[in-house]
Amino acid sequence: MVLNNIENLLEKYENGETSLKEEQQLKDYFSQETVAPHLEMYKPMFSYFLVSQKEQFTKQLPLETKKAFNFKWLSVAAVAVLMLSIYVFKPNNLGETTITDAEKVEINNAKEALAIMSKHFNKGTAQVGYLGVINKAGTQVDYLKEITNPMNRLFKR
Amino acid sequence: MTQLEFLNIVTPFKDKVFRLAKRLLVSREEAEDATQEVLIKLWKNKTKIKDYKNVEAFSMTMTKNFCYDKLKSKQAQNLKIVHSNYQDHSVSLQKEIELNDSIDWVGKIMESLPEQQKMVVQLRDIEQYDFKEIAIMLDMNETAIRVALSRARKTIREKLTNTHNYGVK
The missing domain is CATH 1.10.10.10 (Winged helix-like DNA-binding domain superfamily/Winged helix DNA-binding domain)
Incomplete structure (x- = not known):
């Protein structure tokens, strides 16, 4: 390659006027073993560009598709669990409410006993009703308070 | 869009994103994180990818902005010393290549x-x-x-x- 040409290209290059093709020419020239001595300082520059091109991104990309997937099926799972629990627990409840005959007799006995008790209690309260008269008498005795008024006046110092 | 389709779109330029990030952030680790972040953002907006005229240019712009934000927050926190620590570390890694x-x-x-x-x-x-x-x-x-x-x-x-x-x- 003509050295003159390279020098011209370098000038254009430094002014930012070279095309990609011309820049490739420069890169090719400076990747040679021997370069014109007065252009030697360009060599590391262009080889740096070539080396940097090769660096790669090696980290693994965590692209989680599971997240959206999970939410979709979460509701399905929830409904399934709900229905299952209803199915499992409902018969149990019914079993508890069924009553055997022996239990029915016991319940009836208990009811009768309670009825008798309440009847007697009611009787008792009816008899105690006349105590209300005492209250009435209490109000009638209220006028006695008026007696204290003149007494206060008498004993006033 | 499946993962495979996405990777087919992204693979040709993901190294370029990484290299741009590394140019700005210097540290290799940070550049990797930034690249990951940018690509994940793309993945999350994968339904819109077809609307972008030029996914590659779009990703490069995203990378630039992301790295600017990173640099800015670092300056705001006065973490320049930390940054130079990273430099030290990355230089030794760089030497493997260069x-x-x-x-x-x-x-x-x-x-x-x-x-x-x-x-x-x-x-x-x-x-x-x-x-x-x-x-x-x-x-x-x-x-x-x-x-x-x-x-x-x-x-x-x-x-x-x-x-x-x-x-x-």
Whole structure:
């Protein structure tokens, strides 16, 4: 390659006027073993560009598709669990409410006993009703308070 | 869109996203995180991918913005010291790839460039996009890109000439 040409290209290059093709020419020239001595300082520059091109991104990309997937099926799972629990627990409840005959007799006995008790209690309260008269008498005795008024006046110092 | 379809779209340019992120954030780990973040964002908006005119350019713009935010929050928290720690670490990793000392030096010179110039050099000289694409990615006009590119190239050449002449490395 003509050295003159390279020098011209370098000038254009430094002014930012070279095309990609011309820049490739420069890169090719400076990747040679021997370069014109007065252009030697360009060599590391262009080889740096070539080396940097090769660096790669090696980290693994965590692209989680599971997240959206999970939410979709979460509701399905929830409904399934709900229905299952209803199915499992409902018969149990019914079993508890069924009553055997022996239990029915016991319940009836208990009811009768309670009825008798309440009847007697009611009787008792009816008899105690006349105590209300005492209250009435209490109000009638209220006028006695008026007696204290003149007494206060008498004993006033 | 299935995972496979998505990967088919993303695979051709995911390394470019990573390299741009690394150019801006310096540390390899941070660049990996940023790339992951950008690609996951794309994946989450996968239903809209068909509406994008140019998924690649769109992702590069996203990467640029994401890295800017990162850098900004770092500056806001005064975590510059942490950043230079990362540099140290990444240099040793870089050395695995870049065997030559002077090539390594170019990387350091690139680090000292302003962000915009870094990106322009990255996109043009390393990824070899044409100016039209870079204009879309960086939301700049083509003249501004040429100017930035020219400045960056001259700076790199000058610094290299200096070290070359004085033998300072």
